[in-house]
Structure formats: C-alpha cells, structure tokens
Amino acid sequence: MEYRWWGLDRRSLLPAAVVVCVGLLLSVVLPRIDDAVAVNEIVRPGDRLDLGGGLTIAPPAGWEVLAGIKVGEKTTLPVPEDAADASVAGGGVTALIRVDTFDGTPEALLDQVNHTQKRTSNQPGFTVTAPPVPVETAEGNVGVLERYTSTSGEGLLAAFTFHDGRGMSLSVAATGDGQLAEQAGRIERMIRSIRFTGKAATP
Amino acid sequence: MSTATAGHPAREPADDLAAGRRLAIEASGWGEPFRIVQPRNACFWLLLWGLGIGATHLIRYFAVGVGAYGTGLGIGIVAFTLYTIPWLFLLGHHNRYTSLPPKLFAVAFAWGALASAFWMALPANTAILSLYGKNFGYGWAGDWGAGLTAPFTEETAKATALVLLIGLAPRVVRSPYDGLMIGAFAGLGFQIFEDVLYAYNNAATGFGLDQAATAWKIVAVRGLAGLTGHVLFSAVFCAGLMWLLGRGGPGHRLRGLLFVVAALFLHGGWDDAAALGTVLFGEAGPVILMGLMVVVDLAVLWLAFRLAAPQEKAWIRAILAPETASGLLTDTEVRAASGDREARRAHLKAQPDRRHRRTARHVLASADDLAKELALSGGEDSPDVLHAREETARLRALA
Numbered sequence: 001m002e003y004r005w006w007g008l009d010r011r012s013l014l015p016a017a018v019v020v021c022v023g024l025l026l027s028v029v030l031p032r033i034d035d036a037v038a039v040n041e042i043v044r045p046g047d048r049l050d051l052g053g054g055l056t057i058a059p060p061a062g063w064e065v066l067a068g069i070k071v072g073e074k075t076t077l078p079v080p081e082d083a084a085d086a087s088v089a090g091g092g093v094t095a096l097i098r099v100d101t102f103d104g105t106p107e108a109l110l111d112q113v114n115h116t117q118k119r120t121s122n123q124p125g126f127t128v129t130a131p132p133v134p135v136e137t138a139e140g141n142v143g144v145l146e147r148y149t150s151t152s153g154e155g156l157l158a159a160f161t162f163h164d165g166r167g168m169s170l171s172v173a174a175t176g177d178g179q180l181a182e183q184a185g186r187i188e189r190m191i192r193s194i195r196f197t198g199k200a201a202t203p
Numbered sequence: 204m205s206t207a208t209a210g211h212p213a214r215e216p217a218d219d220l221a222a223g224r225r226l227a228i229e230a231s232g233w234g235e236p237f238r239i240v241q242p243r244n245a246c247f248w249l250l251l252w253g254l255g256i257g258a259t260h261l262i263r264y265f266a267v268g269v270g271a272y273g274t275g276l277g278i279g280i281v282a283f284t285l286y287t288i289p290w291l292f293l294l295g296h297h298n299r300y301t302s303l304p305p306k307l308f309a310v311a312f313a314w315g316a317l318a319s320a321f322w323m324a325l326p327a328n329t330a331i332l333s334l335y336g337k338n339f340g341y342g343w344a345g346d347w348g349a350g351l352t353a354p355f356t357e358e359t360a361k362a363t364a365l366v367l368l369i370g371l372a373p374r375v376v377r378s379p380y381d382g383l384m385i386g387a388f389a390g391l392g393f394q395i396f397e398d399v400l401y402a403y404n405n406a407a408t409g410f411g412l413d414q415a416a417t418a419w420k421i422v423a424v425r426g427l428a429g430l431t432g433h434v435l436f437s438a439v440f441c442a443g444l445m446w447l448l449g450r451g452g453p454g455h456r457l458r459g460l461l462f463v464v465a466a467l468f469l470h471g472g473w474d475d476a477a478a479l480g481t482v483l484f485g486e487a488g489p490v491i492l493m494g495l496m497v498v499v500d501l502a503v504l505w506l507a508f509r510l511a512a513p514q515e516k517a518w519i520r521a522i523l524a525p526e527t528a529s530g531l532l533t534d535t536e537v538r539a540a541s542g543d544r545e546a547r548r549a550h551l552k553a554q555p556d557r558r559h560r561r562t563a564r565h566v567l568a569s570a571d572d573l574a575k576e577l578a579l580s581g582g583e584d585s586p587d588v589l590h591a592r593e594e595t596a597r598l599r600a601l602a
Contacts, residue, residue, distance in 0.1 A: 016246045019249055022359055026326065027322055030327045034337075069345065073341075074342065109410065120270060
C-alpha cells in the first residue's frame with residue numbers, strides 16, 4: 001500500500017485538512033460573508049446615538065450606523081457611562097466618536113488626541129493643517145475643532161469636555177477628493193447636535 | 204496456574220502480564236518519541252504556516268499603535284509572562300500517569316497563542332460580531348454577541364492544536380487525558396496572548412493618558428477571570444473531543460459530545476455573564492452568576508479529570524503488574540502508584556509508622572520511575588529498567 005502522496009505521509013493529510021478547513025472558515029470565509037452583508041442600520045430623521053450617561057448625538061439622516069446604540073433601542077445592559085464608542089458613515093466620510101473619562105479642557109483633550117494620532121500608524125502622515133478653532137453645540141458647550149491631512153486623505157477632529165469628568169473626541173475622515181467639503185454642512189449639524197442632559201438618555 | 208489445551212502451548216500468568224504490559228505501553232503511547240521536524244508530515248508544514256501567519260497577524264495588529272500605547276502593551280507583556288509561570292507549574296503537575304513530552308505542550312501553547320488567537324479567532328470574532336450587529340442591532344450584539352461568538356470560534360480554533368498534534372504525533376496523543384492536557388496548554392497560550400491584547404486595547408481608555416493604571420487593572424481582572432477561563436474551557440473541550448473521536452475507548456462518544464457542548468456553554472455563560480446575570484438575578488446578577496459559573500466550571504473540569512483518569516490508571520497498573528509476579532512490588536503498591544493523590548495518601552497513611560511511611564513514599568516514587576523506564580524501553584529489560592528495579596529494591600531494603 002502506498003503511504004505517500006506528493007512525498008507526504010497520507011495519514012497526516014486528514015488532520016491537516018481539518019485544521020486548514022477550520023482555519024480558512026474562521027479567517028477567510030466568515031470575514032468575506034461579513035463584507036458581503038450590507039449595513040442596514042440607517043439613521044432616520046430624529047435618531048440620536050446614546051453615548052452613555054445622558055450624552056447623545058444626532059448623526060445626519062441617511063448615514064449608516066457602523067457602531068453605536070440608538071436612543072430608545074432596547075438593551076439589557078445600559079450604555080456604559082465611562083466609555084462609549086460610535087461610528088457613522090455617509091457621503092464618503094466616516095465619523096468616529098469616542099467618549100471616555102477626561103479631566104481637562106477641550107484644548108487639552110485635542111492635544112492628547114493629536115499626540116496619539118501622530119504615534120499610531122492607522123493614519124500615516126497625520127498633520128494638523130491649521131490651529132484649532134472654537135466650535136459650539138446647540139446647547140452652548142464650546143469645544144475645539146481642527147483640520148488635518150494624512151496620506152490617506154483629510155479630516156477634522158473635534159473635542160468637547162463635560163462637567164461630569166468625561167470628554168468626547170469626534171474624528172471625521174474623508175479620502176480627500178472633496179467629500180469633506182461636500183458633507184461640511186451635515187458634519188457641522190452633527191457637532192451642534194451633541195447634547196448632555198446629565199441623566200440616562202430617553203427616546 | 205496454567206493449563207495447556209490441544210494445539211496451544213501453555214501460557215504462564217507471567218506471559219499474560221507481560222503481554223498486557225506491552226499492550227498498555229502501545230495503547231497509551233507512553234515513551235513514544237515526539238519530533239517536531241517531520242518533513243514528510245503535512246501537519247509539520249501546516250504548523251510552520253499557522254505559526255508564521257499568526258505571528259504576522261500579531262505583529263500587524265500591535266504595530267499600528269505600539270508608538271502610542273507602548274506602556275500598556277509593555278506592562279501587559281511583562282505581567283502576563285510572569286502570570287504564565289505558575290500556570291506552567293500547575294499544568295506540569297497534572298502531566299502525570301502516562302505523561303506527555305514537554306515539547307508537545309510547547310507546540311500546543313505556541314499554536315494556541317499565534318495560530319488559534321491571531322490567525323483564526325480574531326478575524327472570525329470581528330466578522331461574527333459585525334454580522335450580529337448588522338442583523339440584530341448593535342444593542343443586542345453588545346448584550347449577547349460575545350457569548351454567542353467566542354465559544355464557537357475560539358474553542359474550535361484552540362481545538363485545532365489538538366487535531367494538529369494528533370496528526371504530528373498519532374502514537375503519542377492517545378487518550379482523553381492527553382486531550383485534556385493539550386487543550387489546557389493550547390488554552391493557556393491563547394489566554395496569555397489574548398490578555399496582552401486586552402492590555403494593549405485598553406491602553407486607549409481615558410484617551411491613553413493613564414496607560415499604566417489601566418494595564419494593571421486589566422492584569423488584575425483578566426488574571427483573576429483567567430483562573431477559570433480559556434485553560435479550563437479548552438481542557439474540557441479537547442478531552443470531550445478525544446472521547447468523541449473514539450480515543451477514550453468504545454461507547455463514550457456521547458460523553459465526549461456532552462463535554463464539548465458543556466465547554467461551549469461554560470464559555471458562553473462566562474462571556475455573557477453581565478447580560479445573562481442581569482436577566483436572571485437583576486442588578487447584582489452578573490456577580491452572582493460569575494460566582495455560580497466558577498463553581499460549575501470547576502465541577503465540570505473535576506468530572507473531566509475523574510472520567511479521563513481511569514484509562515490512564517489502568518495502563519499504569521498493566522505496566523507495573525508484572526513486577527508483582529517477581530515480588531518487586533506488592534499489589535497494594537501498584538494500585539497506589541497507578542492511583543491519584545488520594546490513593547497514594549491512603550497507602551502512606553496505612554503504614555504503621557513514620558519510618559515505613561517514608562520508605563513507602565520512596566518506593567512509590569521509584570515505581571513511577573520504573574513505569575516510565577518500562578514505557579521508554581517498550582517493556583523490555585533495558586539497563587535503565589534494571590537500574591530502576593535495583594533502586595526500588597534498595598529503597599525497600601532501607602525500611
């Protein structure tokens with residue numbers, strides 16, 4: 001009986017094939033399926049994202065929610081008060097919102113976010129193109145906003161702080177062929193929509 | 204007493220015992236050499252591929268933020284490396300009966316750390332959690348996603364270490380007890396590297412300002428949770444898989460399936476403890492459920508050990524049994540040497556005084572050595588076997 005196949009012991013082929021199949025299923029097939037399934041969580045007019053502890057934001061209607069929980073969505077566990085992430089995308093730009101504990105001014109928070117951005121490689125060539133300017137929410141909270149460029153495009157960064165010891169960074173990234181300017185109005189309205197009631201968000 | 208039948212030579216009981224010894228050594232795979240480098244074995248090339256691609260994924264993962272979150276990552280690496288040491292002692296202590304070569308555990312650990320964690324589980328978890336969010340809402344995915352993802356992706360990924368080692372060392376990896384030990388080491392590798400990943404990910408907490416405090420918090424929380432975590436789950440899962448594959452003797456496939464399913468449930472219950480505990484017991488539920496889970500986890504592990512051990516004990520008994528015929532060991536000593544800690548303790552306790560207890564302890568230790576030498580020699584009287592026998596006799600004479 002021939003025990004070799006292409007120089008390999010035939011008896012080793014079955015266990016090897018099982019491991020390869022499991023490996024490919026987990027590392028290739030499942031991510032491909034995920035890529036093929038469209039995001040179906042769309043922001044409707046009036047929708048707000050719950051960022052925990054009474055902090056909410058209203059992304060532009062029609063954008064996709066990539067991560068985050070809408071106010072009023074039924075959950076077993078509340079959105080944590082000390083740390084929440086959300087991400088929305090539309091019109092060729094993506095906005096990443098991060099809320100976490102922070103004891104300081106919006107300027108200090110923006111400095112810290114810049115410090116981190118320059119040391120990570122997810123946005124190579126990150127360069128702030130102009131000094132930060134004040135930006136105000138509809139409820140009167142004044143934060144700071146700056147523009148940046150990177151090898152993958154352009155974007156803007158905004159930072160706000162809140163009296164309960166939290167801070168929020170909002171990073172908007174675009175590929176650099178005009179989407180940022182095109183979506184400027186919507187982004188501005190999203191920033192102005194940031195609201196902090198100081199108690200758990202209700203629909 | 205032996206009887207001769209027509210056409211068959213008479214068989215002495217000693218022949219039967221010697222045959223039983225050879226069968227036990229062969230069935231247990233004890234003493235079989237294990238080589239990692241086997242160019243004719245497909246699993247060897249797959250091992251290189253899996254470790255290589257896992258290491259590549261790991262480097263890519265950490266390289267993105269190492270400049271910003273180096274403090275958290277550094278503390279994670281140092282603390283969890285130290286955390287690994289007592290685990291190695293604990294698992295080494297359980298590598299008993301027909302013990303496995305440490306090299307084999309090193310492969311299981313490395314595969315669990317690199318291939319299972321970074322090649323397989325990380326992309327699969329990301330994909331499934333994303334699919335849950337897209338299909339059932341991010342709130343639902345946040346509550347229940349982890350517990351309905353990780354058991355399937357991570358337990359399967361870790362169990363590939365066992366399948367790979369069955370391919371690499373089919374004569375060595377034979378019993379559910381072997382599965383239990385290999386699963387534990389694959390789980391340990393997975394857990395330690397996942398812990399470091401957590402330390403790194405959480406370094407971004409508080410916008411990366413106080414990475415040291417965050418990292419130490421992760422070390423404490425993950426270190427504590429890890430006591431009944433991946434090591435335990437994959438030990439149970441892989442022991443079950445061995446029964447399911449028919450390697451724990453006939454008629455135990457259902458038992459194997461139950462252990463596999465139990466490991467999935469234990470893992471899922473732990474990962475969803477916050478939401479599940481809240482649903483079951485209210486606000487204090489997560490803590491109550493975690494407490495209960497620890498008890499259930501340990502009970503299932505204890506049961507897996509208890510059911511896996513008899514096969515191993517029977518092999519040791521069969522290997523040492525011929526020594527009773529020659530009078531080197533007594534039946535009681537063979538039973539104690541092939542038994543668990545309780546059996547050994549009972550044997551020592553039965554000795555009349557302290558001096559006899561000390562001698563009995565030494566004789567049991569020499570019986571362990573003798574069994575191992577017999578396994579290495581394939582049951583033949585090698586010089587090492589003869590030396591081990593002399594040592595047993597010498598120690599007994601000291602009484």
